[in-house]
Amino acid sequence: MMHVEVWGGAGEHGRSCYWIGNTRSSIMLDCGVKREGIGEYPLLDAAKVAALDAVFLSHAHEDHSIAIPLLYKLGYTGVVWTTRVTAEQLPGYYSSWGNNVRQQGGELPYDETHLAAVKYAFIEDAVPAQQWFTISPELRVCWGRSGHMLGSIWFMIELEGKQLFYSGDYSEDSIVLGTDTPRLIELSSALDGAILDAAYSTDTEEQESKLESLFIEADRVLAANGQLLLPVPVCGRGQELLLLMEQRYPNTPIRVEQELIEAMKLMLQHSSWLKVGMAARLAEALSSSRSAIISTDDDRERLLQEDIACSRAAIWITTDGMMQSVKAQWYYDMLRNHNNNGILITGHAAKGTTAHRLLALPDEDRGCRIRAIRYKIHQGLPDVRRMVQSMRSNFKLLVHAPKRDTDELLRQLQKEGEQDLLSLGPGARIVL
Template sequence: MLPYDEEDLAAIQYAYIEDEVPPLQWAALSPALQICWGRSGHMLGSIWLLIKLEGKRLFYSGDYTEESFLLGTDTPEDEIRGLAHLHGAIVDAAYSTDAEHQPEKLEQLYMAAANILSAGGQLLMPVPVSGRGQELLLLLRRRFPDTPIRVEHELIDAMELMLEHASWLRPGMDHVLADALRVSSFEIVHGDEQRAHLLEQDMAAGRAAIWFTNDGMMQSAKSQWYYEKLRAHAGSGILITGHVAKGTMAERLLALSEAQRGCRMEVVRYKIHQGKPDVRKMTQAMNSKFTLLVHAPKRDTDILLEQLESEGYRDLLSLQPGDIIHL
């Protein structure tokens, strides 16, 4: 049971940061606090922050990537160099020692998808409602132009929202989104009856199809309905493209053998965070008293820290709840 209700949600006061100050410009929020922000490329609205607070200068990367297909990133290096030094930096290191870049990830993803589609299977793509889902929709449309793509309407609603906020996109990507929406590249699924009808048609015809559903870890009843249908259809499969939390339906299915599961299932990460080369690049831009690596399990962060220290990087931290940094 949640410790809050709709009344609490309605009481939240917030403001849009881009209404206060454009990206890459400083704004004074109070006599003691100044901020500078930029787009961090992770999803619509995600940002990094430079903070000046009571004489201290801090950097927070947020969830950060420069390898998004759709989203723009404002790299913070020039703003950081404009400061004498930083008193601290908090850096996204979610992918720890992973050294692969997006093109490598995509080739693995395309190969996994092709293995299912070439056999006439149904490919389920469980994705979050906003973020990598829209990118993968466009990328798979481009890679498999003759394969029907069925997509839950929530993902299309989020794509339309991205188009309404084109300043967060890479140059020209608004036209790519508009074209995809205009030419009806996808069969949009609006309800149970339509979903069941389309899937039964595809299976009966032995026709390969790609299905996007808005639940990256397969916790929803809708995702589990898809799984029950696919497990009875030889050659079909599920492709997970992001983090799988402990205890989720996706994690439980991955723990089974293919025979137990009843269909194929594979994890191929689509890059929306930083791996080792990205952390190295960002750390090189820091003239900081310390750089705290975050967003991965501590054991993975410790390994990354050791590898970077062996390359000569210093003042890196890997902490856990309860640890304290004295500035």
């Protein structure tokens, strides 16, 4: 008998980690951290970790990747199957997470020797997207681009004849990244199980509407000659928002952190991950003089003081979407004394982070205008509905959102006639 064990990620946002197997064969899907305090790690079983046949990593974001070195501390000696560009991005994410933990007086549960022990196998070198690849007599895998960030993928896993689909973080809304829509009916007549990104639960708003709301807020700040700050992850929606802001506000100065430009260059180096025509658009943006690139603390302070002194509206795009870094908090300290300035939080703000704390304050206590408007990089209700309807599966586990939100999504889909849906939490076990 084979099981799926939820070691994190279902019924919560963060520490995605799923063990699939039995006493003979086993694999793991992702191994991340939840950004609360100094981090909440998956419910790892050391004996099962040491016995793993393979680990599969969907993408580099910390809630899917940061606990990978912990597997090697616990005795795993195999490889991590992922994409080449994901492996290239991981050192930056490990470094950033380590800085975050140390900044809060904590310690990582692993050290440099475990980071150095991680071994990668690049799945795109083994097989093209949407084709099966045999790793061992018991294990086959198929993959495709998931559209969530550079290098992100979904997996179809076959272990001892049992087939399971894992969407990873999935989106077809990116203006830059290509998505390989999983042909689930073609790849498998009937799945034994599916684990599906449902991070936005019952949200039905499409990207176009979200962007309209985002631009309304941006218009308000810029029309008042304010400074508009967009804190974003290093790689992902930040590059897309830069392109969108350049298009929407051609006469407004844009200041962007060097790390975001380097990530855009990385996108261009891996053009097979991009939508048709986007390589040329990225190259144009990189060669443009529209954006001032911030590479030092002096650059940042000088330009911001100049913009404020001249009452000159400007758009600032910086790293760290949850504003935990010293740099992001410096921006807030500089902007908070002018109520014509604004900050737009466009992604998840984990409990306890600076972004979460600021959003919880009354408007009058924030100093400047702070609003949360999602830029869509996960699945909401219409997307989950389409994915559920595209497959035949014994169960469909909805993940990546708090339990209460997932329960509400499940109830809505059940009212529409969908069956075999699950809303679970860490520690749950499913029989395949």
